[in-house]
Amino acid sequence: MTELEDYAGRLEALAQRLGLEHYAVDFELAPASLMTEIAVYGLPIRMPHWSYGVRYIHQLVRQSMGHSKIFEVMFPGDPCRAFLMDSNSLAENTLVAAHVLGHADFSRNNQLFARFHAMAGGNIVEHAAAHAQRIQQAIEAAGLERVEAVLDAALALESHVDVSGELRRPPYPEFVPEKTAPTETAFQQRFGQLPGAAEKASPSAGPPLRTRIPPHAEYDLLWFIAHYAPELEQWERDIFLAVRAESLYF
Secondary structure, eight states: OOHHHHHHHHHHHHHHHTTOOOOOEEEEEEOHHHHHHHHHHSSSSOOOOHHHHHHHHHHHHHHHTTSOOOOEEEEOSSSEEEEEETTSOHHHHHHHHHHHHHHHHHHHHSHHHHHHHHHHOSOHHHHHHHHHHHHHHHHHHHOHHHHHHHHHHHHHTTTOOOTTSOSSOOOOOSBOOOOOOOOOOHHHHHHHTSTTTTTSOOOOOOSOOBOOSSSSOOOOHHHHHHHHOTTOOHHHHHHHHHHHHHHHHO
């Protein structure tokens, strides 16, 4: 056991005594280049896109000018994943480990994090890797230019997700729900017994009406496009849904 592992274990025991509740945290030391990539991409493995390269250059410039330094990158889940800079001193990484435990406690007990965890499970790193693999398969099948164009469109809309909605939403109902007839009061029932009142035929309901698409203002644009854009191929819909799932996580 290294000194850092020993300190991390002692910090976790102290956190428990102080009342913190968190999932297990997997600590891993990483070189500066990998830490920068993880910080820019947001996840260790993620769908490829040129915008992450732009962010990478921006991050390198900031670091070279002394305006930024990455101490850790932590991903909530079960277990949580925490990457620490291998070039940091033991004291720095010990402080960072304590900081990460605070992140872990927050992510487990925050209602928004807990809600997404319940919907998607605690394996966002594995889900993102699966998304990246499917997009690579789409590139091989449809070509880089077509896939990149779809990713451009999807990532441009990544903020248009409904964080209060469900990750796996059902489609809109095909038909407008029929309105239930109001319950008659005692007076209305007595009125219906009067001579001639029963002879009035109630109007026929007619054929059911199809739901207008969308039936209401829809904020979740990525979901709507993935399910209702008329001319998308299945791999294109998959890209919109993958971007949506990762946007809900972030």
